[in-house]
Amino acid sequence: METYTGKITSAYRADVVVCGGGCAGVMAAIASARNGARTVLLEKTSCVGGTAANGLVGPFMTCYDPKGETQIIKGIFDEMVRRMEKKGGAIHPSRTGQVSSYGCYIRLRHNNLTPFHPEVLKMVMLEMLLEAGVRLHLGVTVLDVEKEGNRIHSVVAFDGNGLVKIGGEVFIDCTGDGYVSLKAGVPCEMEDEKTGLQPMTLFFWIYNADDKRIEEYLSQDEENRYLPYHKLIEEAREKGKFPINRNKIGLYHMPEEGQWRLNTTRIQGLSPVEERSMTEAYIEGMRQVEFLMDFFKTLPGLEHARIAQSGACVGIRESRRIRGHYILTERDLVENTKFEDTIALCSYPVDLHPSSGSATGTSYKKERTDVADVYEIPYRIMLPQGTENLMTAGRCVSATHEALGAIRIMPAVFAMAQAAGTAAALCIKHGWKPEDVSLELLQRTLREQGQCLKYETEVNR
Numbered sequence: 001m002e003t004y005t006g007k008i009t010s011a012y013r014a015d016v017v018v019c020g021g022g023c024a025g026v027m028a029a030i031a032s033a034r035n036g037a038r039t040v041l042l043e044k045t046s047c048v049g050g051t052a053a054n055g056l057v058g059p060f061m062t063c064y065d066p067k068g069e070t071q072i073i074k075g076i077f078d079e080m081v082r083r084m085e086k087k088g089g090a091i092h093p094s095r096t097g098q099v100s101s102y103g104c105y106i107r108l109r110h111n112n113l114t115p116f117h118p119e120v121l122k123m124v125m126l127e128m129l130l131e132a133g134v135r136l137h138l139g140v141t142v143l144d145v146e147k148e149g150n151r152i153h154s155v156v157a158f159d160g161n162g163l164v165k166i167g168g169e170v171f172i173d174c175t176g177d178g179y180v181s182l183k184a185g186v187p188c189e190m191e192d193e194k195t196g197l198q199p200m201t202l203f204f205w206i207y208n209a210d211d212k213r214i215e216e217y218l219s220q221d222e223e224n225r226y227l228p229y230h231k232l233i234e235e236a237r238e239k240g241k242f243p244i245n246r247n248k249i250g251l252y253h254m255p256e257e258g259q260w261r262l263n264t265t266r267i268q269g270l271s272p273v274e275e276r277s278m279t280e281a282y283i284e285g286m287r288q289v290e291f292l293m294d295f296f297k298t299l300p301g302l303e304h305a306r307i308a309q310s311g312a313c314v315g316i317r318e319s320r321r322i323r324g325h326y327i328l329t330e331r332d333l334v335e336n337t338k339f340e341d342t343i344a345l346c347s348y349p350v351d352l353h354p355s356s357g358s359a360t361g362t363s364y365k366k367e368r369t370d371v372a373d374v375y376e377i378p379y380r381i382m383l384p385q386g387t388e389n390l391m392t393a394g395r396c397v398s399a400t401h402e403a404l405g406a407i408r409i410m411p412a413v414f415a416m417a418q419a420a421g422t423a424a425a426l427c428i429k430h431g432w433k434p435e436d437v438s439l440e441l442l443q444r445t446l447r448e449q450g451q452c453l454k455y456e457t458e459v460n461r
């Protein structure tokens with residue numbers, strides 16, 4: 001393999017360096033800065049929000065218990081949603097209820113979702129980052145880490161002009177793909193894309209749909225409602241006229257009338273971390289978007305729909321998962337393991353879209369979706385093995401393929417990231433390593449900042 005040596009053209013330092021500005025990175029940076037650490041957020045694209053903004057992925061999945069009685073994820077996430085709602089860009093989950101158009105009529109734990117407008121998400125994220133005093137650096141791709149022993153002292157990035165070195169005391173890997181962890185030598189796992197890895201999806205967004213007609217058509221029978229347009233898809237497939245491995249139109253109503261986001265393209269068999277794969281995935285995704293817009297002309301309520309936008313990037317459900325001080329398993333979710341270091345709660349089921357075939361995520365191996373009503377997420381899944389000042393948050397945390405299939409949803413990602421950012425700031429204040437953080441202080445701080453850590457006791461106060 002060839003090597004290349006570059007010249008550093010600028011350098012600066014922060015206390016906490018957050019790499020990747022998706023839901024996890026934005027939340028970790030806000031929490032870190034609000035808790036007093038000089039924080040920088042590095043993001044390779046030109047805006048914040050990651051999959052939720054560039055990828056158009058949404059709504060925010062449930063942050064409630066399955067009965068819809070108690071909100072179990074609050075904290076800075078709830079504050080963000082309320083700010084978005086004030087700008088007319090979201091509907092608070094307390095108002096969206098059980099099986100609904102906002103959740104594609106799915107019955108299994110798709111209650112109390114938060115439909116939102118991606119532009120308002122970007123505005124509010126930016127507002128909160130700047131208010132908190134985060135140094136935001138967009139258009140910066142982290143290339144490598146510099147280490148001494150197990151300690152990272154800087155990351156090297158390309159900012160469009162040259163190489164920049166950013167030094168820090170604590171680093172948080174929120175790149176989704178665990179890129180910083182990989183570069184730091186952390187052991188990582190990844191499913192085989194042919195036999196296990198969840199497929200990718202290019203989201204798109206439509207307007208001019210006839211909401212009333214969609215509702216009327218889908219209400220005609222149970223199957224049609226819970227697997228929208230399933231029969232018409234299968235009829236078309238039999239005639240060789242439906243080339244996508246999907247058995248329904250995954251459509252999620254947005255806050256505005258006539259507007260829906262489509263989670264329907266399916267790109268299987270490609271690895272999100274291999275050379276050229278994301279280009280192939282994008283080309284395939286766009287082909288499917290074009291096909292679907294044409295197919296919609298035959299579907300009641302969607303005949304006159306127009307495309308508003310397709311995602312600027314293909315959504316990656318999973319790629320690398322770091323190996324941390326603890327690996328969260330499906331068993332923990334089913335048995336609701338009680339952890340000393342709980343930093344967040346979640347109620348979402350194991351939702352694994354298959355690497356081949358057309359089944360939906362939540363119908364895949366149904367018996368395995370039977371997780372506890374509410375389960376706990378421990379701090380240690382954000383602490384990568386073999387490093388002393390690196391943390392992770394978001395979809396690259398330490399969990400099995402199955403457990404990640406549940407905790408990858410955005411409300412849980414926001415909650416984990418609030419904890420990571422808060423813990424990083426406590427490290428700066430007290431001179432601790434992430435693994436030595438006082439759990440009592442971390443949990444107290446999270447509670448004081450609105451987060452819920454125990455179901456039934458705290459949440460029902």
Ligand SMILES: Cc1cc2nc3c(=O)[nH]c(=O)nc-3n(C[C@H](O)[C@H](O)[C@H](O)COP(=O)(O)OP(=O)(O)OC[C@H]3O[C@@H](n4cnc5c(N)ncnc54)[C@H](O)[C@@H]3O)c2cc1C
Nearest residue numbers: 020022023024044050051061142176315316317394395410
């Ligand atoms: C198809 C699909 C459907 C989904 N549906 C839902 C849903 O309906 N509801 C829900 O709640 N969740 C859903 N999810 C899950 C959820 O969207 C993701 O798990 C979550 O958004 C992940 O957030 P993240 O911040 O960890 O990662 P990402 O959003 O991937 O953010 C990572 C960020 O890091 C940046 N980055 C990467 N590498 C570098 C680098 N080297 N240097 C600098 N920056 C870098 C990227 O540009 C990106 O902005 C879905 C996911 C997918 C893919």
